Amino acid sequence: MNDGETSSRRHGVGRPHAIEEKGRRRLSRMVKQNRSQTVAQLTAEYNAGPSRIVSEHTVQRTLLDMGLRSKRPTRVPLLTKRHRQLRLRWAREHRDWSMDQWERVAWSDESRFVIHHGDGRVRIRRLPGEQLLPQCTVGHTQAGGGGIMLWGTFSWASLGPMVVVEQTLNATGYLNIIADQLHPYMASVFPAGNGMFQQDNATCHKAKIVLEWFQEHDAEFQLMSWPPKSPDLNPIEHIWDVMGRQLRVQRPPIRNISDLRDRCLNIWYNLSPAIYQGLVASMPRRVEAVLRAKGGPTRY
Incomplete structure (x- = not known):
């Protein structure tokens, strides 16, 4: 601060996402393959893969964050x-x-x-x-x-x-x-x-x-x-x-x-x-x- 330079050791805030970017892309592919699957079905399919085990709540929150909301077909x-x-x-x-x-x-x-x-x-x-x-x-x-x-x-x-x-x-x-x-x-x-x-x-x-x-x-x-x-x-x-x-x-x-x-x-x-x-x-x-x-x- 005396030299007029600033820096921060705070590189991130909060807990990291349980489903990272690679997992999100996989989840998106699963949805597009069968858009009528429930959160429970998507969670079971996701957990059957190599990724870490996640809860239905985490899958639901991730889908909403990605904009993949459940709607009636047009x-x-x-x-x-x-x-x-x-x-x-x-x-x-x-x-x-x-x-x-x-x-x-x-x-x-x-x-x-x-x-x-x-x-x-x-x-x-x-x-x-x-x-x-x-x-x-x-x-x-x-x-x-x-x-x-x-x-x-x-x-x-x-x-x-x-x-x-x-x-x-x-x-x-x-x-x-x-x-x-x-x-x-x-x-x-x-x-x-x-x-x-x-x-x-x-x-x-x-x-x-x-x-x-x-x-x-x-x-x-x-x-x-x-x-x-x-x-x-x-x-x-x-x-x-x-x-x-x-x-x-x-x-x-x-x-x-x-x-x-x-x-x-x-x-x-x-x-x-x-x-x-x-x-x-x-x-x-x-x-x-x-x-x-x-x-x-x-x-x-």
Whole structure:
């Protein structure tokens, strides 16, 4: 200190890591080989190797420190090469759409809601940004169990009707919905005949009698082209997620089908305009995400 120089003998602070860098790399490889392994399984496999014996607590703490947290697999549709090509083509055709054009689209879909919802116990470990890796995803499927099927539509201007589908939705049933529910909604929201209606490529949507009905009414609104396997492009999917989360936390628990129907309708008709208008405003970002993914799945 008298010479104006400083030094320190304190080279480290605290206890050294029980799993050093080499062990961390090995642990990372084990996770990537099977992302659904539990901490107990990873610990047993790790301790079977040449490294020093560690506890489950140490493995858990190390995984968290490495950013490998346990999460539910991301739900994405299973896309073939042809699906990707069609999605990419659609995104290119709509990449320059203005907000005025997006605001003239009525979005629609069906979704099933059940009384006793599964909790999705299957979990995987992944790093941030890995949610769309094939090993971190599952196919896009609906939950089973006793419940109801709902059909709904909305646009930037307003929520449309919500319909409870009493039986399996076939072409005749769907035709009744669009004739009795969709038609007056489109006439009310788009009286100038400049609206567009979006539907996916479900079998009942593409039935001959349904397509003929749309052709007969094409002077009132247009049927929008839609790529296959594209729930990430449909903003109504987010509304289904919002409804599902609200149903799971409501108290008292859902008692029966009638109670489930009433709660679903109540949530739908009380959605804030900020929610569905924000979803419409997200369309340019959704299109851009498909372009970046070259037609592949996106985080939406």
